[in-house]
Amino acid sequence: MSKIIIEGNKKLKGKIEISGAKNSTVALIPAAILCDEEVTINNVPEISDTEAMEEILTFLGATVKGRSGTIKIDPSKIESKEIPEEISKKLRASYYFMSALLAKYKKACMYFPGGCSIGSRPIDQTLKGYRALGATVIEEGNKYTVFADKLIGGEVYLDMPSVGATVNTMLVAVKAEGITTINNAAKEPEIVNIATFLNNMGAKIRGAGTSIIIIEGVESLKKASIEVIPDRIEAGTYIIIASLLGKDLVIENIIPEHLESLILKLKESGVDIVVKDDHCIINSVDYLKPISIKTLGFPGFPTDLQQPLSTFLTQCNGVSSIEETLYENRFKNLEQLERMGAKVRIEDKKAYITGKTNLKGKVVQATDLRGGACVVIAGLIAKGKTEIENSEHILRGYSMIVEKLQEVGAKISIED
Numbered sequence: 001m002s003k004i005i006i007e008g009n010k011k012l013k014g015k016i017e018i019s020g021a022k023n024s025t026v027a028l029i030p031a032a033i034l035c036d037e038e039v040t041i042n043n044v045p046e047i048s049d050t051e052a053m054e055e056i057l058t059f060l061g062a063t064v065k066g067r068s069g070t071i072k073i074d075p076s077k078i079e080s081k082e083i084p085e086e087i088s089k090k091l092r093a094s095y096y097f098m099s100a101l102l103a104k105y106k107k108a109c110m111y112f113p114g115g116c117s118i119g120s121r122p123i124d125q126t127l128k129g130y131r132a133l134g135a136t137v138i139e140e141g142n143k144y145t146v147f148a149d150k151l152i153g154g155e156v157y158l159d160m161p162s163v164g165a166t167v168n169t170m171l172v173a174v175k176a177e178g179i180t181t182i183n184n185a186a187k188e189p190e191i192v193n194i195a196t197f198l199n200n201m202g203a204k205i206r207g208a209g210t211s212i213i214i215i216e217g218v219e220s221l222k223k224a225s226i227e228v229i230p231d232r233i234e235a236g237t238y239i240i241i242a243s244l245l246g247k248d249l250v251i252e253n254i255i256p257e258h259l260e261s262l263i264l265k266l267k268e269s270g271v272d273i274v275v276k277d278d279h280c281i282i283n284s285v286d287y288l289k290p291i292s293i294k295t296l297g298f299p300g301f302p303t304d305l306q307q308p309l310s311t312f313l314t315q316c317n318g319v320s321s322i323e324e325t326l327y328e329n330r331f332k333n334l335e336q337l338e339r340m341g342a343k344v345r346i347e348d349k350k351a352y353i354t355g356k357t358n359l360k361g362k363v364v365q366a367t368d369l370r371g372g373a374c375v376v377i378a379g380l381i382a383k384g385k386t387e388i389e390n391s392e393h394i395l396r397g398y399s400m401i402v403e404k405l406q407e408v409g410a411k412i413s414i415e416d
Contacts, residue, residue, distance in 0.1 A: 002416050005412070008383060011245055011247045012242065013249060014250070014408040020230065025228050028194060029057065031100060033101065035223065043230075060101075061077045062078050084111070106148050129169030134151050153176045156169050157183040162186060175217055187211065187299070188298040197224065236308065237373050237377070240377060242284070250281050256277075272284070320353050321351065321352050323350045330370075333370075337378055340378050340382055366390045376394065
């Protein structure tokens with residue numbers, strides 16, 4: 001168990017460079033299985049989720065080489081075998097392996113994936129996609145076996161624009177016979193990144209980034225490479241930090257279009273932010289106006305940023321609100337904010353936060369990945385010392401977070 005310790009209320013100045021996107025990386029790595037030759041993935045973030053994905057690859061028989069941002073994967077000796085529960089439960093994205101194995105070997109077996117406890121996260125839409133393409137699904141408790149004599153392209157309509165179901169259906173459809181159409185597909189930038197990787201291998205995918213994705217199946221995929229896009233959630237987290245503590249703080253290696261919903265809301269509150277082509281410059285201000293947000297799929301406000309933003313709202317003058325439309329347990333972090341002095345009221349799927357509140361350092365918990373980011377921000381602005389327990393949640397998705405914050409003036413450390 002690890003613990004992050006923060007002495008708060010320090011101004012931050014300098015530059016923070018954003019790493020590759022976690023939510024792309026954890027799908028790009030399983031996608032490599034579909035290739036018949038070695039593939040290269042660049043700009044890979046140094047996070048524990050990446051290590052967990054590489055562990056599964058190695059278990060299946062792939063050769064994985066490289067570190068420090070670039071990995072090479074040779075899937076030529078992979079076997080389609082049951083992925084043990086102790087591996088699959090480490091992260092939710094492990095179910096992308098089930099799709100890649102089904103596509104390539106027509107059979108896959110694994111246990112229900114793990115990940116953050118932020119509410120009900122069923123995989124029914126993924127299973128719907130499998131069945132639409134001709135696969136049989138056997139559910140035994142939390143164990144899933146999927147197989148098909150032949151995968152045939154078809155029409156898939158997702159009941160909601162799920163990122164996971166969109167990616168999983170896309171992975172299977174790449175090796176299915178004929179044409180598959182995914183209707184009501186998720187539009188997140190990470191899906192475009194994954195589709196680009198598959199197309200670089202020789203797949204035929206069009207429409208990624210829109211609500212209709214069309215895939216023409218192919219027999220084989222060849223050697224290719226891909227660059228992981230910048231992590232928009234990591235970028236958003238540091239932009240929120242800069243909005244509270246920045247003194248000409250520069251957030252580098254961003255794609256502004258991926259952050260538009262956050263940036264517009266911060267400007268509405270009064271944040272001093274200047275956006276350039278691939279970076280932004282932020283100064284904190286003395287007075288922030290209250291704002292209201294509602295989480296939606298891209299290009300709406302991302303659910304992964306509502307928890308970090310909740311700390312920002314404690315510093316706005318008046319009553320702000322968050323409406324969470326995707327996950328019912330995504331307010332657990334607010335209990336930790338209340339321990340530090342925040343004024344919070346929760347009604348059904350809406351949270352109301354009244355500010356401005358002077359937060360005080362306390363011993364708190366990282367309830368999950370983005371809830372952990374919430375209390376890191378709280379610790380940075382609080383008076384006194386904050387100790388964040390269960391901080392391994394944070395390390396799942398934020399590459400070198402302690403080092404990046406130290407470099408711009410934060411007094412932060414980590415202990416095992």
